[in-house]
Amino acid sequence: MSLLNIETDRSKYPVKGEDGKLQIDLDSHKYVKLWQGPNHPGVTGNMALELTLAGDEIVESKTHVGYLHRGFEKLIERRLFVQGLPTSIRMCVAEPDSNEYVYSTCVEQLSGIDIPEMAKWIRALLLEMARLQALLRVVPGQGGTFALGLGVQWGVYMRELILDRFEELTGGRVYHMFMTPGGVRGLLPGGFKKRMEENLKEIDQFVINIDNLMYSNSVFKKRAIDVAVLDPSWIDKYGAVGPVARSAGYNRDVRKDYPYLIYDQLDFEPKVMNHSDIYNRSRIRWYDIQTSVDLIRQIMAKMPEKGDIKAETPNVLHWRIPKGETYVRSEASRGEYGLYMVTDGSDKPRRINLRGPSYTQAVALLQDLLVGANIADVAAIMVSLQTCPPEIER
């Protein structure tokens, strides 16, 4: 028997009662109640986890939201359709372009507007750039949760390169508002493709470096492999989507399943794995970086040089949409990202409701996935589900 193979004394841990739930008596002084968040400004700290610990093991967990509620959905009900766009994009800070797409497309569908071909290509380019910059933060960020900070620094630099291209194209680094109802605001500037290609070459090298730094690292593997394993039956039970579902063997990608914009003209195959632990959930996003880089290259090669970028729309100050409702989804870096819009014939939306991946994955799923985990792995599990608290509270 190995010296490291130590049998732990489980006599002080809670046992299951007749109802199948763990019997936890906080007055027995065996357990510690610990709150993680909601005051910390980082991703893993701006929502609240109410954890009950036995030793360093989590025996009970509850997820709560933090102090991020800004009432965006209510505010948009009091704004014209064109005024709702800048408000809606702020519902997700990490990847606001998905908001631009779903909001604009809802307005277009309910108004019966078809956008020009050129606008579709530019929208797809923006969405892939947004996915790439989000992944450049979250992939090395998984190493950061295990105190491997170097990759995070590399990722920040690589993300800045993409933000430079966003600034060149749209004028904004984080919030762009380039996709407006009816199309996009402009064409690609001269030399944009050349500069983007130079950036993509640097990211190609980053992909190799991060593979050596993180995925071949014995400490990272020890901390990530077979930790917080997600049973495939939980995917539909909890409404998990995107990379989390694909890591558990579910081949679900909105770009493939419901091809929007010009994705049916692109050649790609999202990666699917069969064992959803922290390692594979992070690894699948590493593959997604490569897919995204490849798609940006394909889009730049295949897109037309010129063309109309805006369909004819009503005067934005008097834009009324007949009574109706629709749901539009897109694939964000975290998975299915959708918007439900209801109109009543007036010049303002009757109701909009965002469906972000974190609403299900970071509340119900995280709560149950944390039970049995070590307290040191909490941040890693949250990042492996790509938690984005702003889209829970909105």
Add this chain to the structure above:
Amino acid sequence: MKQVLEKLSASFEIEDIVYQRDDLTFLSAKKENLINLITHLRDIEGFSHFVLLSCVDWIEDDKFQLTYFLNKPEEKYDLGIRCMIDRKEASMDSAHHLWKQIATYQREIKEMFGVDFPGSPGVDEPFILEGWDNIPPMRRDFDTKQYSADTFFPRERPKTNDPKEYMKEQMHPGEWGEYRKEKK
């Protein structure tokens, strides 16, 4: 999908079918049939992915509209099932036993619209609002602007001092003033 809906319309009294897109259909169901309908769709028809539960306030009709979005991954198809409930007795059967994430949606709708889902886990606990003492804020008759005006305004302006005079008084209390008076 049309055949499935025709079959279901007889059993579950569904109506107002709107084929919004090739992959999205809206329909209306009665409150008493709704849980049976979505259970049937999940277990028999393969709508295994629950997308969204949303609420719309039709204050002029005195109704709340609950919309349940179900997705069938095999056929890449969405159903939006509307259910109108009375605004004065806003209560609906809970569906938390069907999908785990529904409890979160129901908890939020209880807080934001005041629609009750008896038996749903944590439905009476505050989700976002702490110490809220007004009508549920997503209802159409809740005026955000008026609430802000009543709660946060008028604001008392902070007391300000002239920095020069203030520092003189702090550094030479009394004496400086006496000296200046004598000099004059």
